[in-house]
Amino acid sequence: MIILGCITKYKPEDIKPYVESIDQSGFSGRKVMMVYEIPQETIDYLKSKGWELYQNELQQHIILQRFRDIYKLLEQFPKDETIIWTDVKDVIFQTDPTKWIEKNMECSIMSFSECVVFKDDEWACVNSGTSFPMEWEWLQNETSYCAGTIVGDVEYLRDLFINIYRWSMTTANPEQLSDQAAYNVLINLYPFKDCVQKVNQEEGFVTQLGTVLIKKNTFGNKLLEPTPIVDENFIVKNQKGEPFCLVHQYDRDPKFKEFIYKKYQ
Numbered sequence: 034m035i036i037l038g039c040i041t042k043y044k045p046e047d048i049k050p051y052v053e054s055i056d057q058s059g060f061s062g063r064k065v066m067m068v069y070e071i072p073q074e075t076i077d078y079l080k081s082k083g084w085e086l087y088q089n090e091l092q093q094h095i096i097l098q099r100f101r102d103i104y105k106l107l108e109q110f111p112k113d114e115t116i117i118w119t120d121v122k123d124v125i126f127q128t129d130p131t132k133w134i135e136k137n138m139e140c141s142i143m144s145f146s147e148c149v150v151f152k153d154d155e156w157a158c159v160n161s162g163t164s165f166p167m168e169w170e171w172l173q174n175e176t177s178y179c180a181g182t183i184v185g186d187v188e189y190l191r192d193l194f195i196n197i198y199r200w201s202m203t204t205a206n207p208e209q210l211s212d213q214a215a216y217n218v219l220i221n222l223y224p225f226k227d228c229v230q231k232v233n234q235e236e237g238f239v240t241q242l243g244t245v246l247i248k249k250n251t252f253g254n255k256l257l258e259p260t261p262i263v264d265e266n267f268i269v270k271n272q273k274g275e276p277f278c279l280v281h282q283y284d285r286d287p288k289f290k291e292f293i294y295k296k297y298q
Contacts, residue, residue: 034062034131035114038121039099041069041091045078050297051121052082058126058278066121067102069095096210100198107191116190120181123284125293127268130278133238134184140230141189144178144220147241148234148258151177151217154244161214163206168218176257178231180216182239182281189228193219234258235271242269242289243282267292 036055040048055064064084068076069091079086089102107116115138117130134143151157152173162169185193193216200215220229234240240261244252249260261277262270267289269280284290 034060034117034134035065035110036060036062036117036119036130037065037067037103038119039067039069039095039103040071040075040121041095043071043075043122045075046294046298048075048079048121050125050293052079052084053297054125054127056082059129060126060131061129062131065106067099067106094210096212097198097201100194100201100212104191104195104198107187107194110187112187114187116183116185116187118183118185118190119279120281123282124182125280125283125297126278127276127280128278130184130238133278137232137236137238138184138230141186141228142193142220142225143184143230143232143238145182145232145239145241146234146258147177147179147244148256149177149244149252150255150257151175153252153255157213160209160211161217164204164209164211164214165200165218166205172214172218172221175217175221176231177213177244178217178220179239179241179281180213182241182279183216184238193225196225234261235273237271237273237275237277239279239281240269240271240277241281243285247282247285263289267296 066079066084067087069089087106092098151161157177161172196219197212197215201211204211219225232238235258245260259272268276270276283293
């Protein structure tokens, strides 16, 4: 099992919640980070925590270039590995993800729900609707899945990523960073559709707080799943009381962010 992330310009304090929470979760697999233009103190910090670093030169927006560069990086990895791909600055680990994945993974790629249909999300209507207007005709009725948290077998994830990159380079609206849109188009098209396991929030792997908590009043009854339970210690759980393995977008809540940064600094 390999946790894989990508960062640029971050200082150690920016990524401590991510790095420290992984260690505290009990995860014992490989930890790999693609890095661009980061200070030496960040390099030293990551190496001291057992991370393998791969440095690259930033040539375009990191949101897009990362998919191209990770595609090339994954060529070096054993084909039988499973990758846990996540954003870095706004993700924490509450439990070891290995156990959940080993128990629940049924397909070569696992996609994780944002609990909202595209057409009900104003941002998605602009981002996806203007990026890929022809596909939007059907995509607008699909549930959104997050490009910042994906689990997959090496070969499948590698090919998915180069497709995300290529699609993002052919967007109808260059002003939009279209990785999220491209990802969702691809997982709903064959042949990727045949090898994608779409995972609901309540199954317990990850909660995307940007929709289900931060914008819960905006979306109201359009949310497809319940608002997660956040206890007095800021442990985030599903309705069964099970802590999510990952919490994503916690930093969009100022109180939550303050608590997490204090906890891991």
